[in-house]
Amino acid sequence: MNKLLYIAKRLVLGVPVVLFGLTMTFVILYLSPFDPMTAILGRDADPQTARQLAVSLGLRYPNGEPVPLWIQYRDFLIDTVTFNFGQSWVVTRGQSAAQLIWERMPATLWLGIWSVVIALALGIPLGLYAGLRANTWGDYTASFGGIVWRAMPNFWLAVMLAGLLSAGGLLSFYRGFLIPTDVIGTPAALGNLFGSYSLGPVGIPVPDPYNWAVAFKWILPAALVLGSSSMGNEVRIGRTAVLESLNSPYIDTAKAKGVSERVIVGKHVARNAMIPLLPVIMGEFYLLIGGSVLVELIFGIRGLGNLFLSAVLASDVPIIGALTYVFILILVFFNIAQDVAYTIIDPRIGLEGRED
Amino acid sequence: MCATITDSARDRDRREETRLRDRLLANPEPALRWGAVALVLVAVELGALAGGLLLLLDATVIGVTALIEVILGAFSPRAGEAVYAAQQAASGFLDGLRSAAGNVPTLLSRETIPNEGYKTGPNGPWEGTFLGLQPAVAWAIRLVLVYLYAAVVFYWVYRGWLVFRDHYRQVDWTPRDDVVDRLRDHRWGQFGIVVVLVFVTMALFAPALGPTTVEQNIQSPYSHEIQYYDAESGSVETVYVGDANFNSKSKGQGDQNVGPMTYDDYGRFHPFGTLTNGRDLFTFSVAGARISMMIGGLSIVLASLLAVIASMTSAYYKGLVDLVTILVADGITSIPGLLLLLMVGMAFQGHWLTGVLHGGFLYAVTFGIILFPSLWRSVRGPALQVSEEEWIDAAKSFGQRPRTTMRKHMLPYVVPYLLVYGSMTVGGVIISMAALSFIGSGLGINPPTPAWGRAIDMGRNYVSTQSWHIALIPGILIVVLVTGLNAFGDGIRDAIDPESEGGGEEEAAAGGAAG
Numbered sequence: 119m120n121k122l123l124y125i126a127k128r129l130v131l132g133v134p135v136v137l138f139g140l141t142m143t144f145v146i147l148y149l150s151p152f153d154p155m156t157a158i159l160g161r162d163a164d165p166q167t168a169r170q171l172a173v174s175l176g177l178r179y180p181n182g183e184p185v186p187l188w189i190q191y192r193d194f195l196i197d198t199v200t201f202n203f204g205q206s207w208v209v210t211r212g213q214s215a216a217q218l219i220w221e222r223m224p225a226t227l228w229l230g231i232w233s234v235v236i237a238l239a240l241g242i243p244l245g246l247y248a249g250l251r252a253n254t255w256g257d258y259t260a261s262f263g264g265i266v267w268r269a270m271p272n273f274w275l276a277v278m279l280a281g282l283l284s285a286g287g288l289l290s291f292y293r294g295f296l297i298p299t300d301v302i303g304t305p306a307a308l309g310n311l312f313g314s315y316s317l318g319p320v321g322i323p324v325p326d327p328y329n330w331a332v333a334f335k336w337i338l339p340a341a342l343v344l345g346s347s348s349m350g351n352e353v354r355i356g357r358t359a360v361l362e363s364l365n366s367p368y369i370d371t372a373k374a375k376g377v378s379e380r381v382i383v384g385k386h387v388a389r390n391a392m393i394p395l396l397p398v399i400m401g402e403f404y405l406l407i408g409g410s411v412l413v414e415l416i417f418g419i420r421g422l423g424n425l426f427l428s429a430v431l432a433s434d435v436p437i438i439g440a441l442t443y444v445f446i447l448i449l450v451f452f453n454i455a456q457d458v459a460y461t462i463i464d465p466r467i468g469l470e471g472r473e474d
Numbered sequence: 475m476c477a478t479i480t481d482s483a484r485d486r487d488r489r490e491e492t493r494l495r496d497r498l499l500a501n502p503e504p505a506l507r508w509g510a511v512a513l514v515l516v517a518v519e520l521g522a523l524a525g526g527l528l529l530l531l532d533a534t535v536i537g538v539t540a541l542i543e544v545i546l547g548a549f550s551p552r553a554g555e556a557v558y559a560a561q562q563a564a565s566g567f568l569d570g571l572r573s574a575a576g577n578v579p580t581l582l583s584r585e586t587i588p589n590e591g592y593k594t595g596p597n598g599p600w601e602g603t604f605l606g607l608q609p610a611v612a613w614a615i616r617l618v619l620v621y622l623y624a625a626v627v628f629y630w631v632y633r634g635w636l637v638f639r640d641h642y643r644q645v646d647w648t649p650r651d652d653v654v655d656r657l658r659d660h661r662w663g664q665f666g667i668v669v670v671l672v673f674v675t676m677a678l679f680a681p682a683l684g685p686t687t688v689e690q691n692i693q694s695p696y697s698h699e700i701q702y703y704d705a706e707s708g709s710v711e712t713v714y715v716g717d718a719n720f721n722s723k724s725k726g727q728g729d730q731n732v733g734p735m736t737y738d739d740y741g742r743f744h745p746f747g748t749l750t751n752g753r754d755l756f757t758f759s760v761a762g763a764r765i766s767m768m769i770g771g772l773s774i775v776l777a778s779l780l781a782v783i784a785s786m787t788s789a790y791y792k793g794l795v796d797l798v799t800i801l802v803a804d805g806i807t808s809i810p811g812l813l814l815l816l817m818v819g820m821a822f823q824g825h826w827l828t829g830v831l832h833g834g835f836l837y838a839v840t841f842g843i844i845l846f847p848s849l850w851r852s853v854r855g856p857a858l859q860v861s862e863e864e865w866i867d868a869a870k871s872f873g874q875r876p877r878t879t880m881r882k883h884m885l886p887y888v889v890p891y892l893l894v895y896g897s898m899t900v901g902g903v904i905i906s907m908a909a910l911s912f913i914g915s916g917l918g919i920n921p922p923t924p925a926w927g928r929a930i931d932m933g934r935n936y937v938s939t940q941s942w943h944i945a946l947i948p949g950i951l952i953v954v955l956v957t958g959l960n961a962f963g964d965g966i967r968d969a970i971d972p973e974s975e976g977g978g979e980e981e982a983a984a985g986g987a988a989g
Contacts, residue, residue, distance in 0.1 A: 138805025143817070150821035269956035271905040273912050274930055274949035281937020281945070288938065408812035412909055416934075430816045431915050438817060446808045 121461070128454045137195070139446040144194050147435050148187070157433035158207050194439070203440035208432040209425070215440040218425065225304045226421035229337055229344060229414070230406050236338075237345030237352060237402060242395065244349075245356020246388060252361055260353055268350025273412040276343045280416055283339060292339075297332055304420045305336035340417040344409050348402040355398055359391035366390075392463055400456035407445050497642045504641045508634055515627055521578030526678065528575060532568040533768075533831070536561060540830050558826065582620050582682050589613040589685055592710055592741050593703035602701075609743040610735075613685045620682055624675035653890075656969040663965015669958025670897075677764040684757030685743050686715075692753050692761075692922050695719055702740040713740065719752030726939030734943050747943040750932045759948055761924040763955075769834040769841070769907055770900040776842025777899070778892050781849035785888060786880040789857035803847035811844045812906060819910060819917040832923040837910065841903050852895040853888045860887040890970040898963040901956035908952055926952055 154175060155168050172178040176193055177185055197204065203215035210218060241264075248260040282289040283301045293301060311330060312323035363369065364387060372382050410423030422441060429437035498505055516523060539561035547554025580586065589612035591602030604612040639651070657663055681687060690698040695716035702718070704711045722738040724731045724747055732738045732748040734755075746755035784803070788796040818840045822828055827836045860866065861884060869879045911918030911927030919925035926948040933944025 134801050135804040135808050138801060139808035142805065142809060142814070146814070146817045146821050150818075151825045152821040152823070265960060266953060266957055269901065269953050269960060271908055271949065271952055271956075273909050273927075274945070274952065277930055277934050277945055278937055278949065281934070281942075284938055286938050290938075404810055408810040411812055411816070412912070415913070426813060427816065427913070430820045431913075433820055438820075442809060442813060442817075445810060445813065449808055449810070 121458075124461075125454070125458060128457060132450045132454060135450055136199075136443075136446055140195060140198060140443060141191075143439055143442045144191055147439065148190060148194070152433065154207070154433070154435060157435070198439055198443045203443075204436040206429075206434055206437050208434040209428055209437060215436045218437065219422065219440060219444060222420060222422050222425045224308055225419050226410055226414070226423060228305070228308055228333065229340055229410065229419060229421060232334065232337055232341035233343075233345035233406060234348075234399075234402055236341050237349040238399065240345075241349035241352030242356055245353045245395075246360055246383075246391065248353060248357040249360025249364070249391070250383065250387075252357070257357070261357060264350040264353030264357075266350075268347050268354070270346065272343055272347060272409045273416060275346060276340070276413050276416040279339050279343055295335075297328075297335055299332050299336045301336060301339050301417070303418045305333040307332040307336070337419075340413050340419060344406060344413045345402075347409070348398060348405055351398045351401075352395060355394050356391055359394045360387055363387050363390040389463075393460075396456060396459060396463065400452050400459075403449060403452045407448070493644075494642060497644075501641055504637045508630075508637050511630055511633075515623075515630060518581045519623070521575055521580040522583065522679075522682070524575035524578065525572050528568055528572040532565055532572070535564050535568065536830055537772075537835065539564070540827065540835060544827070582616065582623060582679070584616070584682060584687070587612060587616040587619070589616065589743065590700065592701040594710065595703070596705065596708070598703075609685070609737070609741065610745075613743055613745070617683060620679045621672075621675060624671070624679070628671055653966075653969045657965060660965045660968055662961050663968065666958050666961030666963070666965050669954060670962050673763055673767065673955050673958070676760050677767040680760040680764040683760045684754065685745060686754050686757050688757060688761045688924065690715055691719070691757055692924060695753075700740060700742070702742075718742070719748075722748050722752040723750055724748045724752075724936070724941040724944060725750055726936040726941045731940045733940065734947070746947050747941075749929060749944055750936070750941070755929065755944065755947060758924040758929060759926065759951060762926040762929070762948065763951070765832060765834055765919055765923060766904050766907060766926060766955075768831065769838045770903045772831075772835075772838040773841030773845065773903050774896045774900050776839065777845035777849050778896055780842060780846035781853060781892065782885065782888065784846065784850045785853045785857040786884055788854070789861040789884065790876055790880055792861075799850070803850055806844060807847045812909065814844055815840055815906060815910060816913075816917065823916045828920065833918065833920040834907070837907060837918075841906070845899055845903070849892065849895055849899065853891045856891050857884060857888050860884050890966070894963050894967040894970070896963075897959050897966065901959040904952060904956060904959075908948075 154177070155172065158171060159168060169178065169182065173180050176190065179185060196202075201216060203219075205211075206213050206215055206218060244260045244264070248257040248264075251257050279289075280302065281287055283292055284290065293299060299305070307329035310326060311333060312325055369382060369386060372386060407423070410421060411427050412423070413419075414421045414424040415427055422444075425437065426441045428434075429441065539557055543554045543557040543561070546557055584590075587604045589603055589609045591600045591609060593599075594601050600606050600608060603609055604615065607615075657667075676683060684691075695718075696714050698715045699712050700715055700718060701710050701712050703709075718738070718740040722732050722740065722742070722744075724733070732744050732752075734747045735745060736747065737743055738748065738752075742754070744754050744756065746759060749755055749758060784799050788799040815837060818836065822836055825836075830836070831838070866879060866883055869883055907918065908925070908927035908930070909918075911925035912931045914921075914928065914931060918927060921928065929948040930945045933941065933946070933948075936942065937945050
């Protein structure tokens with residue numbers, strides 16, 4: 119099958135998944151005992167205002183008749199799919215949900231990117247190391263560390279780390295180390311990553327190194343926590359994958375031919391070890407989106423996770439719906455990307471997708 | 475044994491039953507010996523056992539009626555209310571029976587080995603504690619006895635299997651023997667089993683383990699009084715537990731701290747120190763273990779049930795059924811678990827369902843639905859594999875009903891895998907549940923019912939102070955339990971399938987719904 123055709127097919131199959139996810143969101147938000155009127159106006163609202171509000175939210179027709187559920191469902195689907203999210207009810211009343219998401223996006227992206235990078239940069243080498251020195255103390259330390267690291271709840275780790283970094287904590291020196299930064303809150307330098315300088319006639323922005331460093335150091339503890347659980351996964355799976363390929367006959371062949379250790383490890387072992395690691399790396403995005411809620415809460419980062427949590431606690435349905443949709447899109451996209459990446463790394467797996 | 479396919483399952487069961495009885499009658503001695511130990515073990519803990527069974531029955535009644543209520547309530551609110559009333563009545567009746575069972579004396583109860591008492595003089599002997607020992611020592615004796623008893627019970631169960639295998643089983647060998655033998659050499663898996671058993675014991679014996687009770691110390695501290703020796707007046711005074719708690723807070727600064735393994739001013743021993751509101755952290759933690767493990771167990775049973783149904787039907791019928799299952803599973807996984815839980819928690823706030831199991835029931839059901847796709851994916855392969863086997867075709871061509879084929883010929887092949895993935899997923903449930911309770915604001919376990927996540931939340935601002943124990947200890951409990959569950963899963967996997975060496979999807983599943 120042609121590669122493009124394969125991607126197209128996967129995209130088409132993604133449509134019902136997105137619709138199903140949205141339907142579940144609708145069922146939870148609209149069919150549960152939850153009452154939007156109380157959420158917005160409080161318990162004892164003026165009936166007149168309540169009616170007007172119900173009309174403006176599309177729950178009732180102007181003549182007072184309730185809008186049938188299937189029409190609400192249809193409108194919800196159409197509006198959401200076309201990115202017409204409506205306005206926030208409670209969190210920042212009247213502001214458009216799309217705008218709010220756009221504002222909060224950079225902090226989450228910054229946190230997410232670094233947590234993936236840190237997890238990969240630490241987890242994969244550690245896994246390779248443990249696999250290459252199997253059953254030594256170094257291996258035991260790395261493996262056991264990975265297992266325990268994975269069992270640690272993100273939010274607890276975040277609480278402990280934030281506590282240790284705070285004034286008077288064991289690690290409070292960190293904030294003054296090299297560049298003075300804070301660790302709690304959204305890094306202000308984030309808005310200024312690309313300085314006022316620009317190159318050339320079209321104005322290509324030039325990264326501002328100092329602000330990058332500040333923003334990086336600021337987010338590092340949070341990113342370390344967020345990346346922790348997937349890091350543990352990578353150590354463990356990397357180790358087994360390396361062991362598996364070390365024991366395969368082609369390594370013996372290569373050794374017999376006198377291929378140097380470095381080439382064997384770099385070319386054969388590491389590359390083959392990547393295959394089982396791929397779903398873990400892609401799976402990180404699930405952990406990131408779920409985990410960012412708590413890590414952003416504890417480190418006080420004004421990102422999407424934090425926005426979702428405050429929307430949930432305030433019952434701000436438009437924001438919840440919009441964010442859920444965005445998250446579903448991201449995850450479905452990464453799932454497809456994962457399967458495509460598989461076919462590139464290991465052509466044997468073929469374009470039909472991997473066998474489960 | 476050459477049962478033919480046309481036998482009904484019940485016929486065969488009945489025949490096997492009589493045979494086992496015959497075998498027992500022919501050689502009763504080992505079974506009697508084993509049974510005698512059982513009698514002793516039961517007699518010692520009769521009251522607690524009856525109470526536990528009634529609690530289980532109560533939970534089942536509530537669970538079943540809650541499901542009926544939800545289904546009926548969707549059609550007519552009045553029918554739902556009627557079911558709710560019936561549930562309340564039944565639950566009340568069972569509560570009555572339970573308090574009756576509580577009056578039967580048991581060896582390991584706090585009444586037999588009391589650790590709460592007061593000094594009669596400045597250094598003077600303790601009054602009211604076990605043999606006049608210090609509260610800490612009395613409590614430690616009870617703790618050790620509880621764990622000894624639990625160890626004996628677990629060994630006794632294992633022993634029962636050995637007795638059955640050596641004396642009463644007809645076949646000399648089954649694949650399960652190999653599984654057990656392989657577990658015998660698997661240190662990491664044994665570590666997992668031990669950790670899981672330690673926590674199961676903690677959950678089962680929670681009321682007897684704490685230095686004080688949830689009822690007295692946490693739920694209604696102002697309807698209980700304790701006596702203590704007041705150094706200032708030099709006499710024994712009486713104080714409400716609530717007031718004593720108020721003066722035993724762990725708040726970081728100054729002398730506001732009661733750390734682990736210390737006494738407070740009221741002669742109460744706190745193995746894990748106190749919380750920010752002066753309540754005993756150990757009592758809080760063991761009660762939290764109980765609710766955590768209950769929710770974890772319930773949700774995994776539910777998810778496994780769904781996964782079994784989905785894997786059986788989709789592997790048996792294939793085609794469209796399989797495709798629909800894939801779409802439903804993908805749809806559910808497309809929303810990150812924690813977000814779904816938050817949404818459900820928000821939408822159901824104030825609903826009576828949040829009262830069942832202190833709010834845990836609603837989340838257990840949600841977890842069951844969220845986790846079923848990953849469990850199903852992990853057993854889909856084995857189920858499809860076994861559905862291709864010749865014996866399935868044979869069973870089909872003999873005209874065996876699909877349900878019987880699935881249950882008899884496909885299910886046994888899938889169950890071990892469920893055990894592996896299930897044990898690894900429970901860790902994720904426990905972590906997520908703690909995360910929800912950590913957020914609070916109406917999410918997670920309802921206060922004041924103890925929950926690990928809430929203790930971490932309370933200790934959040936005191937991590938770098940002298941009251942570090944509040945957030946640290948419950949977190950360590952979670953880490954140890956989840957590590958143990960993963961080790962347990964690893965052990966079982968290596969035991970059932972020595973060929974497969976780690977790696978794969980379950981790792982991602984274990985990190986789970988995250989948090």
